[in-house]
Amino acid sequence: MNRTVIVAAAALALGAGILSGCTPTENVAGTARGGGPGGEPSVSASSPAPTEGKLPEEVERAVATAEKEGVEVVAVTTADKQRYLVELNDGVSLVYSPDTGMQKISGKIAGIWMGEGALSAPVGLPVAAEEALPEERGWTQKFERGQISWARDEKDQYQVEVQS
Numbered sequence: 745m746n747r748t749v750i751v752a753a754a755a756l757a758l759g760a761g762i763l764s765g766c767t768p769t770e771n772v773a774g775t776a777r778g779g780g781p782g783g784e785p786s787v788s789a790s791s792p793a794p795t796e797g798k799l800p801e802e803v804e805r806a807v808a809t810a811e812k813e814g815v816e817v818v819a820v821t822t823a824d825k826q827r828y829l830v831e832l833n834d835g836v837s838l839v840y841s842p843d844t845g846m847q848k849i850s851g852k853i854a855g856i857w858m859g860e861g862a863l864s865a866p867v868g869l870p871v872a873a874e875e876a877l878p879e880e881r882g883w884t885q886k887f888e889r890g891q892i893s894w895a896r897d898e899k900d901q902y903q904v905e906v907q908s
Contacts, residue, residue, distance in 0.1 A: 823863040844869045852894040867908040
């Protein structure tokens with residue numbers, strides 16, 4: 745399926761509740777969303793898993809690195825204890841699964857992916873870093889089942905293209 749969405753729709757996706765379409769997910773740890781008193785990370789799972797909020801080593805390492813660099817971790821969300829989204833307060837998010845490894849997602853592409861369902865998005869999880877398009881036309885990022893591009897069209901207006 746190939747869908748082209750105009751800039752206004754992309755802006756709406758960015759302004760939407762970031763994880764509203766991500767069910768079933770759990771907020772495993774967070775400060776701005778669901779943090780405990782004093783802002784410490786909290787675990788809020790509808791049905792506690794045997795690990796009781798334990799994160800994979802790769803996710804723990806990414807969280808520790810971000811905090812060491814002075815970047816606040818806004819939320820860590822999981823879907824099925826295999827796919828994780830680490831949202832940072834600098835606009836960057838990190839996405840992890842055993843199949844895709846740790847991938848960075850940011851900017852318009854991140855907003856579009858989150859609007860499409862984030863961890864439950866039809867395109868799946870990112871599998872590679874964002875790439876600049878030739879002639880400074882925009883950016884594209886590959887996902888498990890497609891790609892998302894944010895690029896200027898022939899009228900020099902930015903368009904979103906989600907291919908899945």
